[in-house]
């Protein structure tokens with residue numbers, strides 16, 4: 001048994017390495033017309049459940065209109081967002097002020113990147129997760145137990161504009177425009193979320209939660225055996241806040257109680273979710289929910305753009321933890337304090353699946 005296990009392990013690593021070195025990505029595999037997936041993409045059977053959500057859970061994720069959020073309806077919007085953030089950790093926003101043309105152009109640009117010839121995409125293929133621009137199938141390919149059926153381009157944007165030159169030309173203009181629009185929306189959402197907690201609206205901005213962002217363009221090609229693998233395995237986001245733009249191909253599911261609930265694409269809407277960092281800052285008021293993407297059974301590729309807002313540190317001397325304003329003898333801190341470097345190291349040292357960062361900082 002031990003010998004078999006070791007051999008399987010060896011074969012698996014060899015196959016993963018060959019795939020990694022070929023740099024063709026999952027799209028390259030899909031384009032080669034395979035009718036089955038290589039075995040290193042097969043997930044353990046316990047992860048492969050709940051693919052067909054129960055009818056009761058369809059359209060259950062809250063949808064919040066931001067219309068009037070700067071005027072008469074603000075209190076109502078704060079209340080709706082607070083409820084959604086506490087109970088689901090996920091909601092969709094409509095009337096968010098970003099023009100549909102911008103949404104479509106952003107999705108189209110990310111799709112164009114992935115649909116370029118392998119020879120061109122190869123230049124960006126990297127495994128060093130600390131690079132500001134990189135393209136790869138599964139960031140954690142070499143350390144995960146099972147690979148997932150999707151390719152991703154990562155663009156990290158800090159305060160240095162020269163980083164933008166490294167963004168692939170085919171999507172540079174659109175990614176830059178998207179970053180500006182989505183940052184404005186994130187600022188509004190953070191203010192509303194702060195008000196929902198009863199803290200100063202500018203609090204998250206003061207903590208520099210808007211300064212470090214990553215624009216992450218996923219591409220999930222048609223999968224010949226979608227019941228055996230995942231697009232992205234179940235995880236929580238380490239971010240403060242995540243904003244997801246999806247095309248009209250469904251696949252995202254959020255864990256709610258015992259159910260996996262589909263987050264249906266709504267034309268013009270954006271999906272917002274609370275990340276681990278905000279769950280900690282809010283001392284568990286807001287919830288960073290487990291979610292996943294199932295294998296794409298449709299012929300059309302699923303394209304999404306996830307934008308993560310992370311807290312930025314200037315010199316890593318500042319400790320982060322539950323906001324002081326929220327603590328009282330009746331409501332003591334649930335988490336200890338930590339440096340951002342520790343938080344990041346925890347994230348990068350694990351595979352994405354089941355890396356729930358909040359658990360590491362619980363008191």
Ligand SMILES: O=C(O)CCC(=O)C(=O)O
Pocket residue numbers: 216218232237244246251252291292293304306
């Ligand atoms: O592509 C999606 O629908 C979700 C992506 C996601 O969860 C992530 O990038 O963390």
Ligand SMILES: [Fe+2]
Pocket residue numbers: 235236237291
């Ligand atoms: Fe996510």
